Amino acid sequence: MRVSVVFYELTQKWEGTVEAPQVLTCEEAAALLLRREGRNPAEELNGVIYMVDQARRFPDQSLAEGDILFVYTLLGGG
Amino acid sequence: MFGYAGKMLFVNLTNKTLEDRILDEETARNFIGGPGLGAKILYENMPAHADVFGPESMVGFVTSPFNNANVFFGGRYTVVSKSPVTGGWNDANSGGYFGPALKKAGYDAVFINGISETPVYLYIEDGKAQLYDASALWGMTSKALEAKFREIHGEKVQAAFIGPGGERMSPIAAVMNNEHRAAGRGGSGAVIGSKKLKAIVVKGEARTEVADREGLLQLNRELAANMKDGPGAGFSRAFGAYGTGAGFTNSTLSGDAGVKNWSGSGVADYPEAMSTPVGSVGIDKFKKKKYNCSNCPLGCGAIMDIPNDKMDLSDTPRPEYETQGAFGSLLLNSDPISVSQCNELCNEYGLDTISTGSTIAWAMECYNEGVLSREELDGIDLTWGNSDAIVALCEKICKGEGIGATLCQGSREACRRLGKGEEFLVVASGIEEPQHDSRLAYGLSRTYKYDPTPGRHVKGGIGMRPSGPDFDYATSGEADKAGVILSEIRNSAGYCLLGGGASPQGIIPRYLIAVTGFQYTPEEIDDLGVRIFYMRHAFNLREGMSRKSFTLSKRFTEAAPPFTGPLKDSKVDVERLADNFFEIMHMDKETLVPSKEALEAVGGLDLVIADLYR
Incomplete structure (x- = not known):
């Protein structure tokens, strides 16, 4: 399957596309993209919020072909 | 005594007496400073059920052992009083430079009761205090007032003061320092106004001796390394560059920040194109310099120069995240200049930006739902996102003019006076909510509803x-208690909340030991946090408060249809969270009275035990 992932980090956003032979969960898709960028998913996906089609999704929920997954880091401001 | 001046000042404004009292070691060790020490002193010196605006009502300005002790992030002081909004305990803290300066002037704290017949200010220099006539200063706004104090007492003075909002006893009035730093929440500014006290002005050069200076410097080095290359590096880079509003867009889209008076969602009502210009990244083009509070290695503040033809914003602070939310997303306002205009107005007139923006949000929803008319709003067309209308109404609130005289009472009291709009109130025991939605982070709901100072994040x-369907209610009590312990110690020590994101875990107790020399064991650290919570809570119990006294608007626990976005269908069981918390804190679930055994176990609460178990 093929999905797009859009990361909203604290001060910037970036995106990429991931492909896999099996169905991906939100967390797996986000982790694939982070690993490809040489980053550490275990650290960076702790406490993020996932959203597809303006609705919240949870880490182990499956994505569908062509989904656009939004990933929001949340540090909350003051 | 290491970490302390060892002296507190008690002022009675009715008979103009000033009295020094010793801060004893046992009290310092048991309550640290800030809200802990403040709660202890007010409990002992202010009678139960005192009229909040009467002569027996007491207000305190309380430093901490970290102030003026070279502790990174250790510059915050606390204002304590009874709250004119909740009728219970209030503490609010502020950064800038006033706290360390009060310590340098020779005092750990100043407590004030009585009411002056005419406006006065208190001036303290090198351990000597005196009251001065402030008749000519009454009505002055922040920048002019501080300039006046520098003119009278020299460039090195620092001041904590109220603006015109506090003078007219607006329950959303803040206590200000350094022009734009605010102990904003809970209405202590109104209490100070009721006493006809304009300011405390301080000057001095006293040193704060610490027990283990080399140990303290080592902790500073450890913290700096954590910010540079350790787990705190990402946080420090983002917040150091953009401040508390670094993630404003994230917060609006993810369901964290309030949107449309908490009835909307970012993805549906306040999309990226609207939030990005308001957040700190969007307004970075206006930044002219960084702003650091006392001894802060991060510098989350900034001063901006914003060209516009309506208001002088050539030297204005960058709005904090809370302010961006309160005057931005909560009102569907995408105009950053208007957010800064409101921020500047609130700072100048001494009002809390969270409560002011939230009160406008309440009025805005009332107007858009046909509950309030344009005539009732003095002709202001308060449609969602109308930035000119928002600034116009904010100015009226700040000046107490027209409808502003009603709205400057805060949303709940305005609702009561106007006799309508209750369905649109979003408050915790009357306090407007900060910009973090407990339908996203469930645990916040317990704090919002039942902390001794409701409505705080x-x-x-x-x-x-963030919470979700897998939220573990079973263990919430333990996590809640651990968070309370950390928070009580952090706030009482004068350590900045934002410092927590940049710091290695567990550094605050280590700093506390290095500064004071009090050799707390880990168990004693836990007791310390619980004791301070009980002390703050005991003030409310003595006022007759119990579980039913605390309220939280339903919008903060349940996303009702037609709600869309990430919080759709979100529902938090705040009472279950509260039950878990009260149980682990050994508090009766209805009266909220802690068991005698629990109070005795943490120690230092003999007067509370005597009152509750006489």
């Missing part, structure tokens, strides 16, 4: 961690 508990 800075008072510990489970905090801002």
Whole structure:
């Protein structure tokens, strides 16, 4: 399957596309993209919020072909 | 005594007496400073059920052992009083430079009761205090007032003061320092106004001796390394560059920040194109310099120069995240200049930006739902996102003019006076909510509803961690208690909340030991946090408060249809969270009275035990 992932980090956003032979969960898709960028998913996906089609999704929920997954880091401001 | 001046000042404004009292070691060790020490002193010196605006009502300005002790992030002081909004305990803290300066002037704290017949200010220099006539200063706004104090007492003075909002006893009035730093929440500014006290002005050069200076410097080095290359590096880069509003867009889209008076969602009502210009990244083009509070290695503040033809914003502070939310997303306002205009107005007139923006949000929803008319709003067309209308109404609130005289009472009291709009109130025991939605982070709901100072996101508990269907209620009590302990110690020590994101875990107790020399064991650290919570809570119990006294608007626990976005269908069981917390804190679930055994176990609460178990 093929999905797009859009990361909203604290001060910037970036995106990429991931492909896999099996169905991906939100967390797996986000982790694939982070690993490809040489980053550490275990650290960076702790406490993020996932959203597809303006609705919240949870880490182990499956994505569908062509989904656009939004990933929001949340540090909350003051 | 290491970490302390060892002296507190008690002022009675009715008979103009000033009295020094010793801060004893046992009290310092048991309550640290800030809200802990403040609660202890007010409990002992202010009678139960005192009229909040009467002569027996007491207000305190309380430093901490970290102030003026070279502790990174250790510059915050606390204002304590009874709250004119909740009728219970209030503490609110502020950064800038006033706290360390009060310590340098020779005092750990100043407590004031009585009421002056005419406006006065208190001036303290090198351990000597005196009251001065402030008749000519009454009505002055922040920048002019501080300039006046520098003119009278020299460039090195620092001041904590109220603006015109506090003078007219607006329950959303803040206590200000350094022009734009605010102990904003809970209405202590109104209490100070009721006493006809304009300011405390301080000057001095006293040193704060610490027990283990080399150990303290080592902790500073450890913290700096954590910010540079350790787990705190990402946080420090983002917040150091953009301040508390670094993630404003994230917060609006993810369901964290309030949108449309908490009835909307970012993805549906306040999309990226609207939030990005308001957030700190969007307004970075206006930044002219960084702003650091006392001894802060991060510098989350900034001063901006914003060209516009309506208001002088050539030297204005960058709005904090809370302010961006309160005057931005909560009102569907995408105009950053208007947010800064409101921020500047609130700072100048001494009002809390969270409560002011939230009160406008309440009025805005009332107007858009046909509950309030344009005539009732003095002709202001308060449609969602109308930035000119928002600034116009904010100015009226700041000046107490027209409808502003009603709205400057805060949303709940305005609702009561106007006799309508109750369905649109979003408050915790009357306090407007900060910009973190407890339908996203469930644990916040317990803190919002039941902390001794309701409606705060800075008072510990489970905090801002996003929740979902797998939220573990079974263990919430333990996590809640751990968060409360950390928060009580952090706030009482004068350590900045934002410092927590940049710091290695567990550094605050280590700093506390290095500064004071009090050799707390880990168990004693836990007792310390619980004791301070009980002390703050005891003030409310003595006022007759119990579980039913605390309220939280339903919008903060349940996303009702037609709600869309990430919080759709979100529902938090705040009472279950509260039950878990009360149980682990050994508090009766209806009266909220802690068991005698629990109070005795933490120690230092003999007067509370005597009152509750006489």
